[in-house]
């Protein structure tokens with residue numbers, strides 16, 4: 184809990200913020216502990232990270248003073264002089280901290296704590312009061328307030344209290360992100376394939392910078408996984424990773440999804456909405472399938488990338504957001520530029536650095552690790568006995584061209600784990616689309632083993648007997664028998 188020091192006659196708003204301390208205040212305030220109760224181990228950062236602050240108070244002058252003091256640390260402050268306005272703002276903007284007055288006109292700020300927690304569960308509320316009572320402080324903390332500030336307080340006290348809560352919020356977000364990643368089993372990003380490993384290395388090297396990154400590759404090769412890894416490895420990791428799925432939306436909805444909209448700006452816009460760029464402020468915006476980004480909207484995206492400025496749909500106010508863009512596509516953007524469906528200047532901005540992820544059929548070295556990783560994950564999820572692929576199952580996977588890449592392998596392993604009854608996944612649990620055999624793919628690269636398997640299968644299919652097949656293959660029947668067992672047919 185942070186309490187204001189007894190005032191030494193405030194001479195200006197900078198010396199002390201808020202109304203004069205009521206009589207008897209010193210006794211109450213000295214009875215209050217002077218450390219933050221809820222987050223005693225949150226340090227006050229030397230340079231407070233800038234955040235978004237909502238101040239709700241019916242005293243307009245005090246709100247101005249709060250905004251001025253907090254602007255010095257780069258915070259973005261929105262103010263509301265009624266509780267209703269404050270609740271509306273809390274519902275539309277992602278605030279880090281709320282300074283909530285105890286008495287806002289005829290409304291009691293403390294009674295709004297549950298509603299604020301509902302509207303903005305991650306926002307940290309500092310109760311501000313001119314009338315500190317220990318019981319009130321305890322009640323506010325019990326209702327979810329993170330701290331308690333007594334007015335008048337000095338600008339420094341306010342700034343420290345806010346900085347501590349922003350730091351606490353960042354730490355909470357970071358813990359949540361890590362927990363989500365652990366529970367989802369975030370993929371280990373490494374590869375036995377030199378081209379894939381080179382792409383990963385370059386992506387992680389770029390992560391430390393703010394350079395925009397373009398990830399190219401077929402669908403399902405892991406572009407989203409790499410984009411997340413770049414965010415996690417970047418100095419922006421504690422802020423949000425927001426995704427915009429470009430093909431999923433019409434141009435109008437995409438603009439609103441990206442930049443937000445004002446209430447009433449189009450049919451269905453029943454309230455203000457913040458866009459992904461605002462959510463990703465300080466973090467990373469992942470633009471999936473950017474090749475499908477509508478031409479008409481491209482100038483707005485270009486301006487945002489260049490100037491970091493944007494407007495919400497139906498609201499002329501210019502806003503800023505500090506966002507690092509990672510874009511991905513499986514389309515040929517150069518060809519689209521020639522066709523006139525993608526702007527060259529936008530392409531230049533997006534692919535400051537670009538990497539290409541090879542398709543799974545060209546990184547057969549990773550099949551076994553990836554498949555066994557999925558088997559372990561799904562076996563744990565579903566409580567099944569499967570632990571690994573059998574040798575025959577692995578050989579079978581190697582004959583396949585994987586048009587759906589890692590996503591297809593993942594789905595196939597999920598099914599096999601659910602159906603499997605043993606620790607090893609048998610080859611017959613894997614149903615491959617015969618037309619998608621690697622041999623059917625012109626120019627497909629594959630291992631010698633996969634080639635051998637396919638060749639033996641083909642010869643067997645065209646022979647009347649095992650002996651005849653062995654003869655055609657130039658091996659004896661017992662060798663053919665062993666190979667059939669190995670390959671699972």
Ligand SMILES: Nc1ncnc2c1ncn2[C@@H]1O[C@H](COP(=O)(O)OP(=O)(O)OP(=O)(O)O)[C@@H](O)[C@H]1O
Nearest residue numbers: 370371401402403404405406407408409589590593
């Ligand atoms: N290296 C990896 N380890 C584990 N899982 C992976 C890996 N790469 C991709 N995956 C999984 O494969 C699936 C597809 O990955 P992702 O969505 O990143 O591919 P994409 O290239 O972005 O696909 P699309 O272009 O269709 O959006 C996801 O479920 C992802 O978790």
